[in-house]
Amino acid sequence: MSTATQNLSGAPAAEERLSPSEREERAMSEFAHHFGAYTATNLESCIHCGMCADACHFYIATEDPKYTPILKAEPFKQAYRRESGAFAPFYKLLGLKKKVTVDELEEWQELLFDSCSQCGRCSLICPMGIEVAEMIEIGRRGMAAAGLAPKALMDRARHQAETGQPEESEKPYPEVLREIGKEHDLEVKLDKDKADILVCLPRTDLDQNPESVAAMIKIFDRLGADYTFRSDALIAENYGYYAGSRGLQKRITSRITDAAKKLGASLVIVPECGHAYTALRWQAAEILGERLPFRVRHVTEFLAEQLEAGKLKLSKVNGDTFAFHDPCQLVRKGGIMDAPRQLMDAMDVDLREMHNKKGFSFCCGGGGGVNDLESAKDLRNRAQTMKLREIDDTGAKRFLTSCSDCRVSFNEAGENQDWNKKTESLIELVATQIKE
Amino acid sequence: MTLLEFSRGPMLHFALFVFVFAVLWRLISTFMLGWRKRKSEWRTTSGSSAVKGAIAVGNRSWPHPEFLERTAFGEAVGYGYHIGLFAIILLGAPHVIFWKNLFGISATWWPTIPSGIIHVISVVTIFLLLIATIRRYMHPPLRRISNFDDWFTLVILFGLMISGVMAVFGLGGRYEIILAVHIISFNVLLIWFPFSKLMHAFYILPARFFIGYTHAKKGAST
Ligand code: SF4
Ligand code: SF4
Numbered sequence: 001m002s003t004a005t006q007n008l009s010g011a012p013a014a015e016e017r018l019s020p021s022e023r024e025e026r027a028m029s030e031f032a033h034h035f036g037a038y039t040a041t042n043l044e045s046c047i048h049c050g051m052c053a054d055a056c057h058f059y060i061a062t063e064d065p066k067y068t069p070i071l072k073a074e075p076f077k078q079a080y081r082r083e084s085g086a087f088a089p090f091y092k093l094l095g096l097k098k099k100v101t102v103d104e105l106e107e108w109q110e111l112l113f114d115s116c117s118q119c120g121r122c123s124l125i126c127p128m129g130i131e132v133a134e135m136i137e138i139g140r141r142g143m144a145a146a147g148l149a150p151k152a153l154m155d156r157a158r159h160q161a162e163t164g165q166p167e168e169s170e171k172p173y174p175e176v177l178r179e180i181g182k183e184h185d186l187e188v189k190l191d192k193d194k195a196d197i198l199v200c201l202p203r204t205d206l207d208q209n210p211e212s213v214a215a216m217i218k219i220f221d222r223l224g225a226d227y228t229f230r231s232d233a234l235i236a237e238n239y240g241y242y243a244g245s246r247g248l249q250k251r252i253t254s255r256i257t258d259a260a261k262k263l264g265a266s267l268v269i270v271p272e273c274g275h276a277y278t279a280l281r282w283q284a285a286e287i288l289g290e291r292l293p294f295r296v297r298h299v300t301e302f303l304a305e306q307l308e309a310g311k312l313k314l315s316k317v318n319g320d321t322f323a324f325h326d327p328c329q330l331v332r333k334g335g336i337m338d339a340p341r342q343l344m345d346a347m348d349v350d351l352r353e354m355h356n357k358k359g360f361s362f363c364c365g366g367g368g369g370v371n372d373l374e375s376a377k378d379l380r381n382r383a384q385t386m387k388l389r390e391i392d393d394t395g396a397k398r399f400l401t402s403c404s405d406c407r408v409s410f411n412e413a414g415e416n417q418d419w420n421k422k423t424e425s426l427i428e429l430v431a432t433q434i435k436e
Numbered sequence: 437m438t439l440l441e442f443s444r445g446p447m448l449h450f451a452l453f454v455f456v457f458a459v460l461w462r463l464i465s466t467f468m469l470g471w472r473k474r475k476s477e478w479r480t481t482s483g484s485s486a487v488k489g490a491i492a493v494g495n496r497s498w499p500h501p502e503f504l505e506r507t508a509f510g511e512a513v514g515y516g517y518h519i520g521l522f523a524i525i526l527l528g529a530p531h532v533i534f535w536k537n538l539f540g541i542s543a544t545w546w547p548t549i550p551s552g553i554i555h556v557i558s559v560v561t562i563f564l565l566l567i568a569t570i571r572r573y574m575h576p577p578l579r580r581i582s583n584f585d586d587w588f589t590l591v592i593l594f595g596l597m598i599s600g601v602m603a604v605f606g607l608g609g610r611y612e613i614i615l616a617v618h619i620i621s622f623n624v625l626l627i628w629f630p631f632s633k634l635m636h637a638f639y640i641l642p643a644r645f646f647i648g649y650t651h652a653k654k655g656a657s658t
Contacts, residue, residue: 035469036470036472037466037470038471040466040469041639041642041643042643044635044639045636045643047633047636048585049510049514050510050575050578050581051511053577054503054506055503059577060506063576064576065576065580065581068577068581071577071580071581086461086462086466087631120656124500124657124658125499125500125507126496127497127511128496128639128640128644129496129640129643129645129646129647129648130647131646131647131650281476282476282654283476284476285474285475285476286472286474286476289475291475291477292475292476292477295477331657332656333656334654334655335651335655335656337655358657359656360502360657
């Protein structure tokens, strides 16, 4: 089965041995976990107006109706109607709502993973106020429970839960971090026993953007912050969230929350990574079932606070015009509306806004694990083309964002389409402009 | 008992009973499913989030300008027939009399729209419903997600509207029969209502409130 997953040792994962009926049962019991008044109201409200399609970059880029957002949530919707809706016994008795079958789940894999970056734009357009993106997310959770999440995501999630990093790397990431520090002549605060702030890093930056990692170290040093990185809780991304696995997401989240508790930290900093922010800021407490004894802030949010407190001083950038991409998880879904613009204002950045900006910004095309799916390449490319055109339409010379996953997506799109811009990190710009 | 007497007597009472009972059942069973207590550190208090939720109930009626370019036509048609239906049902003189009789009230303050205008509104509304139906069939995402519920609801609405217009203009045979068909269509609508998408008339309030409330708690866009 193409969708099967394997465990670390290469032996078939437990999910691979599941029979079709076991898969159906597992999906159903995961769906049942999410049946509640809130989700039920969402599922009951759809008027089939089709407007959500007009918000989704995957539909707009392809005009293929199968990418209509609410259709992606169909297995969950169907399960609810049959098992838990007001007339469920009646529907069941008369056979009016069919059981969600394994074939259907397999058919939906592409719709739930390849063609949804969990960007949340569809939730903004729905005239009924349905939280469409969350319904799709629950669909993913059912798929993961049934062992039908894409292997590329599941393998990484499992690896990250076991080892702390999603994949084997040439060198362990703490070592990579030390080397980056050495190269940039910066002292790396790693594995302190006590610190007020725990800082995490995107794996993508450790792999591909060492300058961004150096920028983080430089900024926290300049601020004189009492912070540390931790080898056991270094990576910010949460592949359990991408894969839709509650169990793995919880284990990966616990790595960071446990480390922060041990440190006695009052603050955990999420670096430039949108989904890491959602996973830690909005889902960690929910998935762990407890209030967190520390605050969670995105690095731009933290820096904007420092700016307001007069602790961060920035010099002005000269001349160039900039466009800025609002990462979906930070802005639309995360509520960080102003922080990046406060930082840009402080640097006197000549910002040329896109037509769809802030909460309405189009996704980079690669969020929600879509960047990791080879099967999604063509589709994300089409969505990216649309986005690049919108960036170009601003007339800006340079292009900034504050999410490493978005950068991966834009870099891929840039290469494919011979784009004349480089995607720069806002944090790197802050590090360049930070005053002594 | 004539067909007309049956339609506005026992059948209407049965339809009303099903309507009230099943609507309540559907709403109550939705809200009885339980609420999860959320544990994240919110950006706003519950009070101010509730205010934002209430604002979202109104705000969502007007699309964000970012989306209008793609959605304006569909929304205009949707608004058009909703307004038409409401005007006819609530302000058309025969309907006002029907409601007053049904609820046994005199309500002298209840305004009516002159019949000439109601006739025009009725024809325009049928025309808009027709456009909405064609659009449902032609527009790929709409067609893809449409199910029996959508088509059957449209059939009932057409039955109701066309029989109403025929009764008013004295078309298609004996007035009593046409009127009975009109009332029967209404009864079918009442019976179908709680099991169908027509329930959006009730769900629209909590659904919009919830998204406004939960997004406000995160400071997210609404
Ligand atoms: S969350 Fe984003 S990608 Fe997913 S369906 Fe909605 S608009 Fe499309
Ligand atoms: S926009 Fe909302 S009501 Fe319309 S089809 Fe999509 S989810 Fe359903």
